[in-house]
Amino acid sequence: MGRNRATLADVARRAGLSKTAASMVLNGREGTRLSAEAHQRVFAAAEELGYRPNLAARSLRTRKTATIAFVSDIVATTRFAGDLIRGALDAARERDHVLLITETQGDATFEQYAIEAVLDRQVDGVIYAAMATRRLTVPAAILGGPVVLLNATSPDGLPSVVPDDEGAGRSVAAALLELGHRDSIALIGRNRLKEDDPEVSLAARARLHGIRQALDEADVSLLAECFCTEWLPEHGYAAMRGLLSKPKRPSAIICMNDRLAFGAYQALGEAGLTVPEDISVISFDDDPIAAWLRPSLATTALPHEQMGRRAVELLLDGGATEPSLVPMPLRRRRSLAPPAG
């Protein structure tokens, strides 16, 4: 790769100057007393030779690689990983940096390997990302340099970027209240494990908290709360069937994520009920299926791209130590209507 590239020495020779002069000119050093003509000659020579500096050589001296490590637990399983990476990629490009990506798969050995691999390559900083918003402890090895946690917080008070799930909870509840839903709102997706163990999830607790807060303020209480062992469509389906078997039918459903809502839709369809005329549905995440459902599903979007971008900015520009909350925008779609009758 990159055979016979012109070196700085080639440029200097062609410009009839020293490597020092060429280096200074190309780096735009202030305070050097090189003549305007020398500048010209160096630029011309570099241009003509198509000179590009060898970054390995440069970073050997400067200890800067213009490279950021993106270390995450799992890149593949969720559709969202791509957005996190893309946001980071964008911000990195704007700052002339590049991303070295590794995956730990939640395995200590892999993690060790991944971290050594990136440190050996002298990265300028590490973005340590989790695919589910949660609390974690970062390996000591990366604490030698800048670190930003992405979609995670840590007890060490490292800079971190997380979605504003609590705000999303408030938006969701507010959207229903606004339409006139009151005491017949049901919630699908309570989960003790997710709510109580911050190392499993921070989202569940925050969302619930936000919902409760908004409802309390309006002096409304939930009609029912369904617990689900996982947040998958089948659990949403089962929960919805459970709700429909009860005497009082809810006027609106809040699902803790879109997959649950997807399952709820299936149960509603089978029961011959229509969304939103019979029941409104709203949820969290803005998974692509949310827009594909019929009717399209109102939800609050996980701002993954924004978050990835913010992480890079925090890493390179430095920033606050308290967790940086990225707002989750409400996507108003067809699944919302005022309560029937």
Place this chain on the structure above:
Amino acid sequence: MGRNRATLADVARRAGLSKTAASMVLNGREGTRLSAEAHQRVFAAAEELGYRPNLAARSLRTRKTATIAFVSDIVATTRFAGDLIRGALDAARERDHVLLITETQGDATFEQYAIEAVLDRQVDGVIYAAMATRRLTVPAAILGGPVVLLNATSPDGLPSVVPDDEGAGRSVAAALLELGHRDSIALIGRNRLKEDDPEVSLAARARLHGIRQALDEADVSLLAECFCTEWLPEHGYAAMRGLLSKPKRPSAIICMNDRLAFGAYQALGEAGLTVPEDISVISFDDDPIAAWLRPSLATTALPHEQMGRRAVELLLDGGATEPSLVPMPLRRRRSLAPPAG
């Protein structure tokens, strides 16, 4: 990052030997005449100091970086990108390499930038990936070193990895024939643009070809073929409604991808028909929604993880120049049954 790491000189000093000796021992060079005791001392010193070589320094000399560039058009939009990357990541790790990821967003300026960025970092090779299987021409700049096309082919005869869409087409048709479906199989998702322009898609043509081939062999012909401008749920929905409005109802539907099938399910549900009792459905991609649908959707999986892995293997181990076809496994699920009556 990586402040005060021990250098080779430190190790040599502690072992009471020269840098040369230390380097040779640590690299396990054959044919050196260093004593067993010298080996011991070097290993011990390296261990004690926690020595890790500075790869920037090493690659300056060796022109190897143990780093592969993964350049793709778009990482975020499809859920599959993650799998492609994960497969590549896995294979890279096994070979002690790491992935530098960049995205061109299909924009020539970004592409130029991305390629310069990775070449400046002296990567050992480039994986040039497309998110939709298609033919493309690779930028001349990367032809200086090893290149593998991923999910794409090129007119230049570069090594490439693509899914076996034609085989998938045959499997899909065979699965229906096997169940006894004959002349009332309909196809949703014909699309001239995708079929005729290899720079847009290679999948559409190959899938169609595979389906036709299997049906022809069984002397069966399609009941109907619906054209769709895009392969999104709404188009599948519309196509399915169209089919149901015709006098002869199909016994089985082949959709060109899962999103179309998702739309078709919606139309079937609205029409009060049940899958698979009234109509069987089968498709391509194995999007996560396929497993979540009720009933779960039979489909052929895009082997993205395998493909990513294969690309790295081809790049590092060298390999065939004809496109490397990765089989698409058939996922038999609940949406299949023998024709009614």
Place this chain on the structure above:
DNA sequence: AGTGGTCGCTAAACTGATTTAGCAGAGCAT
């Protein structure tokens, strides 16, 4: 004439590894 300052530039050191060329000493044959 001597001194000091500015201008325009360069030699050489330095980064941390790999690699080439070769040295000192031992053993052996002539």
Place this chain on the structure above:
DNA sequence: ATGCTCTGCTAAATCAGTTTAGCGACCACT
């Protein structure tokens, strides 16, 4: 005593940049 090979090791060059220290020429001033 001389030459030869073999053993066990090292000095120095090299990769491609950045950075420090400083050199020679010219001018102004006392």
